[in-house]
Amino acid sequence: MTTESKAATASAAPAVSAPLPLTxxxxxxxxxxxxxxxxxxxxxxxxxxxxxxxxxxxxxxxxxxxxxFPSKIHLLVATMQDQLQQLHGTLRKRPPTEEEPAARVAQTLMRAFRAMQREPHLADAMVRALTFADRSVSAEVDTVSRLTTAIILDAMGLAGPPTPAQLSAVRVIEHTWHSALITWLSGRASIAQVKIDIETVCRLIDLTSPSTGNCQEV
Amino acid sequence: MTTESKAATASAAPAVSAPLPLTxxxxxxxxxxxxxxxxxxxxxxxxxxxxxxxxxxxxxxxxxxxxxFPSKIHLLVATMQDQLQQLHGTLRKRPPTEEEPAARVAQTLMRAFRAMQREPHLADAMVRALTFADRSVSAEVDTVSRLTTAIILDAMGLAGPPTPAQLSAVRVIEHTWHSALITWLSGRASIAQVKIDIETVCRLIDLTSPSTGNCQEV
DNA sequence: ACCCAGTCTGAAACTTGTTCTAGATTAGCG
DNA sequence: CGCTAATCTAGAACAAGTTTCAGACTGGGT
CATH class of the missing domain: 1.10.10 (Arc Repressor Mutant, subunit A)
Incomplete structure (x- = not known):
């Protein structure tokens, strides 16, 4: 039917950053x-x-x-990308209802968490691949990371661009999110515990809000 | 020369919690x-x-x-336990010099991080095993987690027992620590970036200190 | 219509984690 | 000392990720 050309030679994956012309x-x-x-x-x-x-x-x-997909890890990370994109779409349609940025992020992450609870095995496969990935997958993992960052920044509902302090907070939130998921998936933390961890780390956002109580004394 | 008995049948590992009588x-x-x-x-x-x-x-x-060691993962997690114990000993001998709990924890984690920089391959093996571990290793991973928690609480240098809020903060710090290590090991974050992430998350400790500026408004 | 380069297929081979087996050793015990 | 169960050894066997290869297929360019 169509053209089956020379594309997709090196890495057929990116799909987002460089969607090499695939037939x-x-x-x-x-x-x-x-x-x-x-x-x-x-x-x-x-x-x-x-x-x-x-x-x-x-x-x-x-x-x-x-x-x-040059390895099982690449394959699963690509799957995660795929799923995250769907999630991002869904979330855009129904943004968080909370007022405060911290609460909005927590709410969004809990929604994502609930999605994972619906398919825990799928979550297991994707998250394990993500954290097990070595340097050879860093580009793809980075894409996933940027997607996650985008989702969180979206949730914050900022007026202007994020400050460096806010970006730091988001990084730490992402760390916590991944690691908390892992402890849940490996049965070492309950759903309630994950919720607490998410809410705890989201307080960091309060610390970066220029208007609200930013009272670090460092 | 000595007794080679029936011990170590099921799990020869624990060594700390239940050091089954090994010859x-x-x-x-x-x-x-x-x-x-x-x-x-x-x-x-x-x-x-x-x-x-x-x-x-x-x-x-x-x-x-x-x-x-029933699997490669068990073996590496046990190795991590082993190394952590040594680290804990070292840290006890030279406690952090900072005053504030947050700074003390950050200092301690940066020391640990420097130790990993000295043997990045070893760090890679241990951390990858730790995060890849599934339910069958949860007991051992939990031991490692408790050891880490102990190290952090030690570093905080609290007078009395930690409050629930402080324990939550420590959990999140641990999450960040593990995840930040992974991003560093897989070449997606620089040493400087890891330092920032650690310092960022350690601010959570300030939020829990009853004396200092606890000004969340939630 | 023919040719070439790039793809896809099917199947075998190789690597490394894990399991299994038969026989040699070792240790607790009468 | 000699018995018995548990342990250890050597090595084969198995499982799943990964690599390799020869041959069939595709599609654009001449």
Whole structure:
């Protein structure tokens, strides 16, 4: 039908930053792969996503799967990107209702958390991949990180651009978010505990708000 | 020479909480294994710690290695426990010099961070194992977590027992510590950035100090 | 219509974590 | 000392991620 050209040679992944011209069939393959991955992950988490199964399940040869995603970690991080994008869309449509930035961020993260609770195995696969990723995946992980940052900044509902202090706070919130998820996924923290941790770290935002009580004495 | 008894059947690991009566030779084997693991990790990080190599390098059969540590993750988490214990000892001898609790904690974590910078590969192996660990390792990971908490509380130099708010802050600090380490290890954050993140999150401690400026308005 | 470069497929091979087995050792005990 | 259960060893076997390769397929350029 269409053009099956030379694209997608080095890294077929980025899709956002540099959507190398993929033909329709290639785009379709990529999507089949990501969908199959999510499907398998929903069933049994990280371990259930087996490269041979993903390949078979998306009607693609194993070698092709590896051409699109150079490792299982790459594949799962790309899946996370995919899911985050959907989440970001959803959140844009229904922004947080709270007034204060800190509360808005906490509310948003709790929504995201609830989404993960709905598919804990999928969350497991994605989060484990994200934190296990080594340097060879840093570009992709960075994309995910930027997406997360964007979601949090969105939630804050700032008027102007964020201050450096605010960006620092957001970084720490992200750290806490990832790590808290991990403790929950590995059964070492309850849902309630994660909620508390999120609310605790969100107080950092208050410290950076120029209008409200910024009373550090450093 | 000594007694090689039936101990160490189920989990030969705990060593702290329930040091199942190991014979001297068993204790020696365990130590050889942990030392060999650290040696290999120092050279090449997570990937360089290969179970066959660890076994050979510590003069133990592969099956025996697996009897002592049921998986590579268990082994590396135990190694982390081991290293943390040493660190805790060192820190007790030279407590932080700062006055304010927040600064003391930041100083202590930066010391720990400097220790990791000295052996980044070892840090990589341990931290990756820690965050990749699944439920089957939660007991051991929990031990590590409690050790970390103890180190931070020590650093705060509190008079009485910590308040719930302080414990929450410590949890978030731990989250940030782990996650920041990961971003550094995977080359996505500079040393300076990690320092900033640590200092940022340590401000949470100020929020919990009953004497100093606790001015949240929530 | 033909050719070339780049893709995709199917299958085998290789690596490393993990499990299993049979036999040698060791240790607690009468 | 000799018995028995637990432990240790050596090595094969298995599982899943990753690599490799020969051959079929695709599509644009001539």
């Amino acid at each position: 329709e069939r290639q785009e379709a393959r990529r999507r089949r792969i990501l969908d199959a991955t999510a499907r398998l992950a929903v069933r049994g988490g990280f371990d259930a996503v087996q490269m041979r199964e993903v390949a078979e399940s998306s009607s693609v040869a194993l070698g092709t799967l590896y051409r699109y | 001297e030779r068993q204790e020696a084997r365990r130590r050889r294994i942990l030392d060999a693991t650290a040696r290999l990790a120092v050279r090449g990080g997570f990937d360089a710690v290969q179970m066959r190599e660890v076994a050979e390098s510590s003069s133990v059969a592969l099956g025996t290695l697996y009897r002592y």
